[in-house]
Amino acid sequence: MTASLPPIDAERLWSDLMTMGAIGETAGGGSFRPALSDADREARALFRFWARQAGLTVTTDAIGNIFARREGTDPNLPPVVIGSHLDTQMPGGKFDGVLGVLAGLAVVRALNEGDIRTRHAIEIVDWTNEEGARFQPGVMGSAVFAGKLPLEEALSRVDPEGKVLGQELDRTGQAGAMPVGGRALHRYLELHIEQGPELESSGTDIAAVSRTSFMCSGYVTVNGENGHTQTTPMSARRNALTAAARLILAIDEIGAAEEPLGMVSASTITNWPNNRVNIPHRTELSYAVVHMEEDGRRRIMDRIEAAVRQIAQETGLEIDLQHRHFRDAFDFSPELRSAVRETADGLGLSSCELPTLTAHDALSMQELCPTALIFVPCRDGVSHSEREWAEPEHVAKGAEVLLYTAAREAGLA
Structure with missing residues (x-):
């Protein structure tokens, strides 16, 4: 010293x-x-x-x-x-x-x-x-x-x-x-x-x-269809926020399965028109992936991409996902x-x-x-x-x- x-x-x-x-x-x-x-x-x-x-x-x-x-x-x-x-x-x-x-x-x-x-x-x-x-x-x-x-x-x-x-x-x-x-x-x-x-x-x-760690960010856009929350039949609704909610829960479950070496949770959400009597037609959310292993980061990304495909298929909504801002360990x-x-x-x-x-x-x-x-x-x-x-x-x-x-x-x- x-x-x-x-x-x-x-x-x-x-x-x-x-x-x-x-x-x-x-x-x-x-x-x-x-x-x-x-x-x-x-x-x-x-x-x-x-x-x-x-x-x-x-x-x-x-x-x-x-x-x-x-x-x-x-x-x-x-x-x-x-x-x-x-x-x-x-x-x-x-x-x-x-x-x-x-x-x-x-x-x-x-x-x-x-x-x-x-x-x-x-x-x-x-x-x-x-x-x-x-x-x-x-x-x-x-x-x-x-x-x-x-x-x-x-x-x-x-x-x-x-x-x-x-x-x-x-x-x-x-x-x-x-x-x-x-x-x-x-x-x-x-x-x-x-x-x-x-x-x-x-x-x-x-x-x-x-x-x-290995890191990246994910950005999701869910496209639904606008409508009146008090008149549109439930069976006819294409609610972007509902699909986003399902994805948020799925992302959290994926992150919990990777702890302690990795984790991910949705952390931001923006919703349009964000009006109590309008069905949301567009919802955006984002998340940050971290994992001490490169394979772990890839596994989290793959599982989120699979969840997006499943939710899009089940809801009939268009869901766009991009992974950006990659940083390697x-x-x-x-x-x-x-x-x-x-x-x-x-x-x-x-x-x-x-x-x-x-x-x-x-x-x-x-x-x-x-x-x-x-x-x-x-x-x-x-x-x-x-x-x-x-x-x-x-x-x-x-x-x-x-x-x-x-x-x-x-x-x-």
Whole structure:
């Protein structure tokens, strides 16, 4: 482990988390900051303020990703990037994504406190629209940065209210002048709550994430026929919502059969005309497939496709299904996983390796440079919820591991 460094200011980090969480705070104790909302703009402004307070140079690129840079002693070396996101689910909690950004600030403050220089620059990044709660797909800002999603395609995305992402970037002042991506990175480090129960149940402090899952998204459109709900005979109805309901239940049963290695549930639904006295003539729904094995993902897709065919045949309705946004599993850097665990051990913390079922910005960055995703426990494994919670001690331990890992990878001058 790198020589002794000044400690993380755990009280300041916790205060920052609670202060950021108050922006868009909900009655249930969570946060509501969809990407490029007014609340997200306020959170980003606070991050910029804190970053400049810490002596960092702040820039923003064309998709709205914010980079706060602490210069290294060798300007020719690519940076070590630490980050995650400040946008939340609708509603979400105070830790998902936010911990990774604010722990990065805590790392920089500790290095500043000790007047410690690094050879590589260190940059903290807030990626735009990681959650995908308002604009789809998620993990957007990092995907554009990594060249996985064209900028113009991302800028053209529309939210459920018909607002265009590029226009919302302009409205909120989040569109920057810097080009997106196209530059070398040395390492990418992301600290995150586990979003699962393993660390808490085992009493383990830290996980170095070993592997990701196989993922895809499904989009279904059911076409029925409009009619009066109070006059059309039941036997003559072609109700799109009824067929969609049958499919939703089938999808849930398919997901339950694959647990714990995989899962799927329908998660969105839009219905037309959505009028109490009109039979729905069009219903759309979507779902996300995750599985630790490629064959498992294929099995889930095949079973859903079979259910679609059966329900279409039995109802006589047209049902269109598309599977998109495929992401294959990969292993994170063995070298960085070892570095994370060695660092934890040197700090007297327990550690393990865990896979992740969920998507993170680290999945995009893995294609650009060696990447580490670090987990800390969260209460009952709950996330994407107002009940999401991490204990102050776990937050501080994760930030300490992040500090020493970042210093090691950036190289002390």
